Amino acid sequence: MDIEKVNSMDFGEFVDVFGNVIERCPLIAAAVWSQRPFSDVEDLEKHFFAFIDALPQSGQEGILRCHPDLAGRELQRGTLTAESQREQSGAGLTSLGADERLQLAELNAQYRARFGFPFVLAARLSGRAAVPRELARRLHCPPAQELRTALGEVKKIGRLRLADLFGADPARL
C-alpha cells in the first residue's frame, strides 16, 4: 500500500483498512479520514496520535478499555481481533502454562481494580517473560503516570499495525 492509494480511499474503505489501528476504535479512523490528504505514513500516524492526545481523560481511558487482556479470556475463547491474536501469539502468550496464565490473570485483575482500565503493553515488543514483570512493576505507578504509559503503549501498537499495513519498517516511521 502507498499513500496515494490511501488518499484515494473512500470513507468506507478507509475505515475497513485502518479501523483497528487503534484496537476496536474505528471511530478514530473515521475521524482521521476527514483530514486527508496525508503526505506520507508518518503524517497519517500523526493524525491518529493527535486524536488520542486531544481526548479528555474519559475518552483516553475508553480507548484503553477497548483493549482485551493479555493472555485473557478472549485469547482462550478465540474472540480476539486478528491483529491482537497475531500480537499475543507472537509474544508467546498462547503457549503459557496453567500457572503462568493464572499469575497473569491475577495481576491483570489487580491492575484493573487499581486503575479502572486493563493493562496495555505492546506485546510484540516484549517476550512472554516480560509481560508479568512489566505488569507487576506498573501496578505500583501513580495513576496519572500510568495513564500516560498505557497510551504510549497504544501508540506503539498502532505504529506496528500501520507499519504492517504499509509493509514498512516501524523503526522508520
Ligand SMILES: NC(=O)N[C@H]1NC(=O)NC1=O
Ligand atoms: N492488553 C493489551 O495490551 N492488549 C494488546 N497489546 C497488544 O500488543 N495487542 C493487544 O491487543
